[in-house]
Amino acid sequence: MAFLHSSISLSRLLTTFVLLTILMAERRVSIRIPDRITEPTRDLPDNQSLKTAVFALGSFWRSEAVFGCLNGVVQTTVGYAGGSKTNPEYRSLGDHAESIQVVYDHRRISFKQLLEVFWSSHDYRQVFGQGPDVGNQYRSIIFTNGTEESRLATTSKEREQTKSKSSSVTTQILPLGSFYPAEPEHQKFELKRRPFLLQLIGNLREEELERSNLAAKLNGYAAELCPPKIQRQIDAKINEIIKKGWPILRDL
Incomplete structure (x- = not known):
């Protein structure tokens, strides 16, 4: 990286x-x-109000920082997703992308709002990279859990495409498979x-x-x-x- x-x-x-x-x-x-x-136990929202979203938008170092400050975001973890390799590592990713897992309270922030942050935080027209970071692991992906998230992701991608008539939106929309947390030094x-x-x-x-x-x-x-x-x-x-x-x- x-x-x-x-x-x-x-x-x-x-x-x-x-x-x-x-x-x-x-x-x-x-x-x-x-x-x-030791950090004291905090009163976190009940599990029924918590949801998880996973995005890939270039370097996961910066991506984690982008989502961490949002009101309603409870926890962030960087890792690897979108590929077929079992137990990927930073130096051996296989076909995975650097990704960010966001645990959020859906009563305070919605998946749709997270999508807005996703689109505004990277150049989704760049193929397999972001700025100086070039490679398959830096590709743009929205991972979805279920039909409603897939619909929201597709609608938002179509909207972004209308804004970018001179170039194609390269973002993939994929069902979420396994998310592998990255090594501690990357968190x-x-x-x-x-x-x-x-x-x-x-x-x-x-x-x-x-x-x-x-x-x-x-x-x-x-x-x-x-x-x-x-x-x-x-x-x-x-x-x-x-x-x-x-x-x-x-x-x-």
Whole structure:
């Protein structure tokens, strides 16, 4: 996978550095970096309200960040789908595509709304690739569970095709078979590039990080892919914690 150009805002990094420098210089607080902790059990929606969607739209590092900040999204996992190889691995994908599994509360966000995010987050006219990432594993796919999802996916694809008369929409619509979670080092990739944010949530273990709703949101925040309003809300929350000097972020 081609190295992704960092989209971290220099101004945000400078702001955080200045705040920490001022606070420590004036000895108003003492930032304490905690040992690894276990994330407390959260009240998640009941299973009847949870649904799962799987999409492929290029690099799964960025794709996970795109969906993580959406209100109603409970959990994100990167992995492999759309192929025939059993137990694919990053260095041995076979014919699978890099994909993102989204667990969401359908009372707060619909499959149709997820489709809108899917279409707006990549170039579905590019054949087998996205930008500098070229290859079969980067192809565009909507995976569907059942007739209604298939209908919604088909309708949305037809709509996008009318917007792109000069070129064809290359997105495939396929029934979802097996989804294979990727290796731990690929989960919450954008968040892991910001060690300070990992410290803010208590240095969660890999398995906790993968299923954490908070980590999913911060993964989007780290890549600056959250809606502007949510980006500002998280900025404010982090700055408040820095001022207090106890970097444990529990909720957003």
